[in-house]
Amino acid sequence: MSSPVSSAVRLVRVILFAVLALVVPRIALAQTVTIPDNGYTRANGDGKTASDRNNIKPDVITYDDCANDRGYNIVVNTTAYDQTSELQLWAGTQDCTNVTVRSGSTQQCWRAFPGAVPRVASSTINVKVRDILSYAKTQPDYVKAGEDVCAKAAQANITLYYIFVKGGEAAGTGANKVFTVDTVGPPAPTNLTTGIGEKLLVVSWKPSSETTDTQSYNVYCDDGTLPATDASTPVDGSTTADAGVDSGIDAGDDGGDAQAFSASSSGVSTQANTSGTCSSAALIEGTVPPTSIKPCGTVSGPAATSATVTDRVNGVTYAVAVSAVDQYGNPGPLSTITCATPAPTDDFFDLYRRSGGSAGGCNEAGNGSVSALVVLGAIALAAFVRRRRA
Incomplete structure (x- = not known):
C-alpha cells in the first residue's frame, strides 16, 4: 500500500503531463515577427543602399523604382520561430492572413519573397519592388516578376504581410507594412x-x-x-x-x-x-x-x-x-x-x-518685292531713329 506522499507525487505528475499536453501544441502560437522602425532601407538593383529622394517618403514606390529593379533591405526580427513553420512574405490589397485569399480560385494575394525568411532571431532580406507589385494572383508559389509589372500597379496601396504558415494556415503573430504605389x-x-x-x-x-x-x-x-x-x-x-x-x-x-x-x-x-x-x-x-x-x-x-x-x-x-x-x-x-x-x-x-x-530677301516677283522693300525700309528707318535718340 502506497503512502499518501507517493500518491500525491503521482497526482502531481499526472496533472503536469496533462498541462504539458495542452501547452506544447500551442507553443507555435508564441512565434512573433517584428520589423524595427528603421528596418526598411531602399536599395538599388545590386542590393546597395539607394540615395535619398527629395520630399518622397521611403515607402512610396514609383515607376522609376520598379523599372530600375530597386527594392528594400528589410531587417526581420523573430522569436520562437519553430522548425515546422515558414515565415512567408505575401503582398496584396486584401487581408493576406486569410488562407482563402492566398490559394485556390479566390486567391487575391501573391508571394513577394522566394522561400521562407531564415530561421534566425534577426536577418536582413532583400525584397524587390517588382515582386511587391507583381499581382501574380494565380500563382500559389513565388514567381519572380519582370519589368512588365511596372505599369500595371498604377495607383494603389499594397500591403506586405509577414505570415508564419503551418499547414497552409497562419500561425503565430505576424506583421505588415503598407506601401503607397504610384507608377503613372x-x-x-x-x-x-x-x-x-x-x-x-x-x-x-x-x-x-x-x-x-x-x-x-x-x-x-x-x-x-x-x-x-x-x-x-x-x-x-x-x-x-x-x-x-x-x-x-x-x-x-x-x-x-x-x-x-x-x-x-x-x-x-x-x-x-x-x-x-x-x-x-x-x-x-x-x-x-x-x-x-x-x-x-x-x-x-x-x-x-x-x-x-x-x-x-x-x-x-x-x-x-x-x-x-x-x-x-x-x-x-x-x-x-x-x-x-x-x-x-x-x-x-x-x-x-x-x-x-x-x-526672304531678294525677290523679283513684282508687288511682293516692293512690299518687302517697303517693310525693310521702315524697319531700317526705325532702327536709325532709335540709334540717333540713344
Missing part, C-alpha cells in the same frame, strides 16, 4: 509645335487639362542617333538629366500663349517647323520614354507652356516630344512628335519676320 505620370500635353533658332529649338505645348499632380515637363530630342524603343513593353522614364547629354534649356512662360518663346542673343526665329513630318525609333507617341533616353531639358511648373532648348546643332533635324512629370518624378506618356532643324539666323530678318514679313 500625368497625361501628355497637346498642340506641340517647334520653332527654330541659332543652335536651338523653341518648343511650345498646351498643358493637359489634368494638371493636378503635374510638377514639371521634360523635353526630349532625337537627332536620329538614340537607341530604338520597344513600344510593346513598359519602359522607364527617369527624369534625371545625363551629364553626357546636351541639356541646355530656358523656361518659357508659366501660362498663356502657347507660342511664347525665350529670346536669345544668338537669334530666335518663331517660324513654324517646315521640315515636315518625321519619325523617331526612340520617341514613340503615347509611351513612357525609356530610361536610356535622358531629357534634353526640363522646365518646372504645372502651367508651363514653352521652353527653349539650346546646345543643338545647326542643320540637324530633331524629333521632339514632351512628357509631363508628377510629384513623384513619374513621367507621363510622350506627346505627338514634331520635327525642326536649327539654323543660323540674322537678327535683322528675325525682326522683319516678327513684324509680319514673309519675303
Whole structure:
C-alpha cells in the first residue's frame, strides 16, 4: 500500500503531463515577427543602399523604382520561430492572413519573397519592388516578376504581410507594412509645335487639362542617333538629366500663349517647323520614354507652356516630344512628335519676320518685292531713329 506522499507525487505528475499536453501544441502560437522602425532601407538593383529622394517618403514606390529593379533591405526580427513553420512574405490589397485569399480560385494575394525568411532571431532580406507589385494572383508559389509589372500597379496601396504558415494556415503573430504605389505620370500635353533658332529649338505645348499632380515637363530630342524603343513593353522614364547629354534649356512662360518663346542673343526665329513630318525609333507617341533616353531639358511648373532648348546643332533635324512629370518624378506618356532643324539666323530678318514679313530677301516677283522693300525700309528707318535718340 502506497503512502499518501507517493500518491500525491503521482497526482502531481499526472496533472503536469496533462498541462504539458495542452501547452506544447500551442507553443507555435508564441512565434512573433517584428520589423524595427528603421528596418526598411531602399536599395538599388545590386542590393546597395539607394540615395535619398527629395520630399518622397521611403515607402512610396514609383515607376522609376520598379523599372530600375530597386527594392528594400528589410531587417526581420523573430522569436520562437519553430522548425515546422515558414515565415512567408505575401503582398496584396486584401487581408493576406486569410488562407482563402492566398490559394485556390479566390486567391487575391501573391508571394513577394522566394522561400521562407531564415530561421534566425534577426536577418536582413532583400525584397524587390517588382515582386511587391507583381499581382501574380494565380500563382500559389513565388514567381519572380519582370519589368512588365511596372505599369500595371498604377495607383494603389499594397500591403506586405509577414505570415508564419503551418499547414497552409497562419500561425503565430505576424506583421505588415503598407506601401503607397504610384507608377503613372500625368497625361501628355497637346498642340506641340517647334520653332527654330541659332543652335536651338523653341518648343511650345498646351498643358493637359489634368494638371493636378503635374510638377514639371521634360523635353526630349532625337537627332536620329538614340537607341530604338520597344513600344510593346513598359519602359522607364527617369527624369534625371545625363551629364553626357546636351541639356541646355530656358523656361518659357508659366501660362498663356502657347507660342511664347525665350529670346536669345544668338537669334530666335518663331517660324513654324517646315521640315515636315518625321519619325523617331526612340520617341514613340503615347509611351513612357525609356530610361536610356535622358531629357534634353526640363522646365518646372504645372502651367508651363514653352521652353527653349539650346546646345543643338545647326542643320540637324530633331524629333521632339514632351512628357509631363508628377510629384513623384513619374513621367507621363510622350506627346505627338514634331520635327525642326536649327539654323543660323540674322537678327535683322528675325525682326522683319516678327513684324509680319514673309519675303526672304531678294525677290523679283513684282508687288511682293516692293512690299518687302517697303517693310525693310521702315524697319531700317526705325532702327536709325532709335540709334540717333540713344
